[in-house]
Amino acid sequence: MSRAFVVNSGSSSIKYQLIDVDTETVVLSGLLERIGEPGGDAVDHASGLRQVLEQLGADAGISVVGHRVVHGGSVFDRAVVVDDSVIEQIDELVPLAPLHNPANLAGVRAAREALPNVPHVVVFDTAFHQTIPHEAHTYAIDASVAAEHGIRRYGFHGTSHKFVTERAAQYLNKPVDDVNLIVLHLGNGASVTAISGGRSVDTSMGLTPLEGLVMGTRSGDLDPAIVFHLARVGGYSMDQLDELLNKRSGMKGLTGFSDMRDVEARIAEGSVEAAQGLAVWRHRVRHYVGAYRAQLASLDAVVFTAGVGENSALLRELSMQGLAHLGIELDSARNEVRSRDVRDIATDASPVRILVVPTNEELEIARQAVAVTAAE
Numbered sequence: 442m443s444r445a446f447v448v449n450s451g452s453s454s455i456k457y458q459l460i461d462v463d464t465e466t467v468v469l470s471g472l473l474e475r476i477g478e479p480g481g482d483a484v485d486h487a488s489g490l491r492q493v494l495e496q497l498g499a500d501a502g503i504s505v506v507g508h509r510v511v512h513g514g515s516v517f518d519r520a521v522v523v524d525d526s527v528i529e530q531i532d533e534l535v536p537l538a539p540l541h542n543p544a545n546l547a548g549v550r551a552a553r554e555a556l557p558n559v560p561h562v563v564v565f566d567t568a569f570h571q572t573i574p575h576e577a578h579t580y581a582i583d584a585s586v587a588a589e590h591g592i593r594r595y596g597f598h599g600t601s602h603k604f605v606t607e608r609a610a611q612y613l614n615k616p617v618d619d620v621n622l623i624v625l626h627l628g629n630g631a632s633v634t635a636i637s638g639g640r641s642v643d644t645s646m647g648l649t650p651l652e653g654l655v656m657g658t659r660s661g662d663l664d665p666a667i668v669f670h671l672a673r674v675g676g677y678s679m680d681q682l683d684e685l686l687n688k689r690s691g692m693k694g695l696t697g698f699s700d701m702r703d704v705e706a707r708i709a710e711g712s713v714e715a716a717q718g719l720a721v722w723r724h725r726v727r728h729y730v731g732a733y734r735a736q737l738a739s740l741d742a743v744v745f746t747a748g749v750g751e752n753s754a755l756l757r758e759l760s761m762q763g764l765a766h767l768g769i770e771l772d773s774a775r776n777e778v779r780s781r782d783v784r785d786i787a788t789d790a791s792p793v794r795i796l797v798v799p800t801n802e803e804l805e806i807a808r809q810a811v812a813v814t815a816a817e
Contacts, residue, residue, distance in 0.1 A: 450548020569599030
């Protein structure tokens with residue numbers, strides 16, 4: 442019996458899955474919340490993981506632990522086995538992800554303490570995007586300033602984009618290194634990636650997950666001078682600007698709702714504000730689809746994934762309407778079918794396929810963790 446224990450540690454939460462390596466099935470999953478808070482599930486991450494492992498029991502069969510880490514900077518282009526030097530390098534990257542990497546590290550440290558005799562592997566959200574070429578990841582600012590502070594496009598959701606790319610290639614019956622895709626990871630956080638020959642060549646998120654598409658509470662792309670204007674004219678502090686753009690913008694700022702299901706419900710009730718907000722969301726998605734189509738010599742498929750991408754027929758239809766000139770033609774009847782399987786929702790005549798591919802980041806982390814330890 443060989444099982445991978447997948448840990449996704451947040452600042453006050455731990456999501457976990459125990460996955461059978463051979464069958465790739467979930468044996469057990471769970472979530473600890475409000476860690477360190479009064480009435481929370483645990484006093485700290487270490488005690489929380491001990492609690493989970495006690496529940497699993499001595500016969501859990503854990504052979505490897507896989508950890509999600511948000512930011513690997515330019516240091517990590519693949520998953521790696523954890524040792525003290527890896528911990529130090531991730532810690533040095535905290536300025537690039539001050540809200541995420543410390544929490545991820547807390548989970549790594551706690552799990553290593555609780556399970557000292559099995560290998561631990563860190564899988565980075567940014568790693569898949571390390572193949573993006575220089576001209577696509579470079580911002581046009583003073584090069585010495587960029588180098589000093591690590592400023593470049595890193596991209597995120599890489600674990601999901603990698604998993605979905607491989608599943609799409611399998612569905613299309615093509616080698617992964619011969620597939621060209623535009624992958625739309627649409628959830629509360631959202632990103633789009635151009636895939637050429639199975640590799641990420643551009644992606645919408647940048648130095649941080651704030652850039653790109655309109656998201657649940659994040660603004661996505663905006664003129665940087667808006668920040669200067671709000672600071673000078675509105676008197677906003679840096680913390681207030683951070684909160685505004687990351688927590689009070691996006692669909693939340695446009696419509697009052699961060700959940701697209703609520704936005705759709707308000708539109709059905711006749712809300713003009715919600716419809717206008719969705720139009721902004723749609724415009725940004727189509728902007729990136731067009732831009733990335735221009736970068737790819739050919740396009741096999743547009744791929745929808747994540748909560749919104751997998752479940753909202755309305756938003757898929759709105760995103761793909763009027764793109765026949767790009768060879769993208771959606772079949773409305775196929776689009777309405779609900780399924781957990783990979784499916785093609787393009788018309789028979791569409792030169793470009795439109796796929797819905799359920800993502801599974803935990804399984805991808807488990808796969809990478811097993812592969813890294815097997816290669817050692």
